[in-house]
Amino acid sequence: MSTGQILLLGAIAGCTIFIGLPVARMQNVSPNLRAMLAAIATGILVFLLWDVLSAAVEPVEGALEAGHDGRFLWLTTLLAVGFGVGLLSLVYYDAWMKARRRRAFLLGPGAASPAELEQEYHFAGLSPAKWLAVFIATGIGLHNFSEGLAIGQSAANDELSLAIALVIGFALHNATEGFGIAAPLSGDTELPGWGFLGLMGLIAGGPTFIGTVVGQAWVSEALSVVFLALAAGSILYVVIELLNVLRGAGSKTMVTWGILLGLALGFGTDFILVATGV
Helix, strand or coil: CCHHHHHHHHHHHHHHHHHCHHHHHCCCCCHHHHHHHHHHHHHHHHHHHHHHHHHHHHHHHHHHHCCCHHHHHHHHHHHHHHHHHHHHHHHHHHHHHHHHHHHHHHHHHHHCCHHHHHHHHHHHCCCHHHHHHHHHHHHHHHHHHHHHHHHHHHHHCCCHHHHHHHHHHHHHHHHHHHHHHHHHHCCCCCCCCHHHHHHHHHHHHHHHHHHHHHHHHCCCHHHHHHHHHHHHHHHHHHHHHHHHHHCCCCCHHHHHHHHHHHHHHHHHHHHHHHHCCC
């Protein structure tokens, strides 16, 4: 398989994330529907957390069972550090952003001009829903980089059928992940523009292509563990944030059904991978 064909496979797998993003431009969304969409997104991400952690822990357990103590210690360290960085970096970044917003309020009209305050808010970001979408896209992007590694490595080893099966399965996964990014944005007071949604698609889906490039040129178990751990930490942070959003939003029964539906979507696409023999 040529390099161009391998890269095309990675691009196809990553592009499907754009399928679910237009949901974010839904207007006049009722609070109950908004809560249901956020709950479904939470269920999808809970599945991804399980899926990513399982893949990250597998080589660590393999090294332990094989009696390779040095490699086990090395991979365990990478797993722990990667997970901690993925989780805590978003925690501290969010705290820093909130501190900037508080300082902007405390400046007062005598300490800063309206133009300076406007610039401060512009730098601080976007609405809370958009920041949450950015965090979701970041966590998914780290996860998708590891998927790209798998596509690239299988294709580089001339395992064409495996590479195609991975592309099909990951493409289906990415379609549901795009919906997960868009769900918190639907019904936001500020409708997200197509440019913003395109950027979210690139952040989340682009790493699939990049991972394919790296995977077909360089096989590294340690690199895969690091990115899976980073993804798991990032996804856990997003799940915590979404659960905070869902607390008090809609009935507990409806939210629970939404999370269950999201889990079903995640496992359903995963079962397709199993059915193809991957």
